[in-house]
Amino acid sequence: MLLTLNANLVILLYMNSLIAKLLSGIIGIGIAAYFLKPGVTYDGSFKTILLVGLVVGLLIFFVRPILSLITLPLRIITLNLFSIVIMMFIVWLVDCLFPADMFEIFGINNLFFTTLIIWGTEKVSSMAFK
Numbered sequence: 001m002l003l004t005l006n007a008n009l010v011i012l013l014y015m016n017s018l019i020a021k022l023l024s025g026i027i028g029i030g031i032a033a034y035f036l037k038p039g040v041t042y043d044g045s046f047k048t049i050l051l052v053g054l055v056v057g058l059l060i061f062f063v064r065p066i067l068s069l070i071t072l073p074l075r076i077i078t079l080n081l082f083s084i085v086i087m088m089f090i091v092w093l094v095d096c097l098f099p100a101d102m103f104e105i106f107g108i109n110n111l112f113f114t115t116l117i118i119w120g121t122e123k124v125s126s127m128a129f130k
Helices: 002-035 046-062 066-072 073-078 082-097 107-128
Strands: 040-042 102-105
Touching: 002 046, 002 073, 002 107, 040 082, 040 107, 046 082, 046 107, 066 073, 066 082, 073 082, 082 102, 082 107, 102 107
Parallel strands: none
Antiparallel strands: 040 102
């Protein structure tokens, strides 16, 4: 009985983390598309923001831990500043996955600021779901 209760608690914690990552991806992409208007463009559909945000959230949940483990020595040397590069890679990967007329980020500056916005919303949503 106690083992199933602990297993259910672990599953609930992972689900909260997944929900937090998905929400942070959706909200972060929406904020970036609104405030970085000439640099982050989309086709004007809410479905596009929702889809791009979901993909960003899923990649943050599944791929970022693997990339963080692989790049552990670089993160130790740079005092964890390399994690921003990992996040920028994930956002760039999402930018490459979608066609240019659907979603596009122009330039490294807009990619960096979009990454910072997503990172900030992720930190806020992870604190809210704890």
